[in-house]
Amino acid sequence: MGQGGSDRGRRAHIAGAAAEEIAIRAYLDRGYTLAETRWRCPHGEIDLILRNGAQVIFAEVKSSATRDKAAARITAGQMQRVMASASIFLDGEPQGQLTDVRLDVVLVWGVGEVEILENAYGHG
Template sequence: MTQDARARGQNAHFAGAAAEEIAIRAYLARGLTLVKSRWRGPHGEIDLILRDGETVIFAEVKSSTTRDKAAARIKPAQMQRVFNSAGAFLEGEPLGQLTPARLDVVLVWGAGEVEIIENAYGHG
């Protein structure tokens, strides 16, 4: 790996961590509880896992310079990996797959602008 590639990777890591911190603050301001960040399941990583009462929220955080660019970073294959990993996480819950849950997308752009799209992968 070249030094430039390593630097780009580090910058992306730090930018992602900063965006996740912004997302966490937005959820905490809504009264949710953080359960895990960067949880690794058998199908991949989930950026944030939170609780809102009995409901488990799985959040994928995307960041860029604009809202539209952040939203464009959401890919179907990645959505499927998050969905599959969420299922694996729910296996450890007392109600298993019957646990109330939703999958959110959090867009972070500019100087800390944030939008939480609830149930982004579901219906309604």
């Protein structure tokens, strides 16, 4: 790949990191605590893992120029990977798979606009 591709990749990485920081701030402002960022396992990566009391929140951060474009970046495959990864993370929790969990999507767009879609994937 030429230099242009690596520049695009670098810009995407920086934009993703900035979006994650905005998402973290939105959760911290609501009183949540940050447990992990970019947590990895064999199934993939979870952008953010937060805690709200005994509840564990797994958050996928999506960013784009507009809210609709950010929302359009959510795929069924990603949702499945996040759920599979969350299951592995929960194995290390005191309550294991019985832990109170929520799977969120955080949309970041424009100049720092943010919306947390709570329980965006549902669970069951």
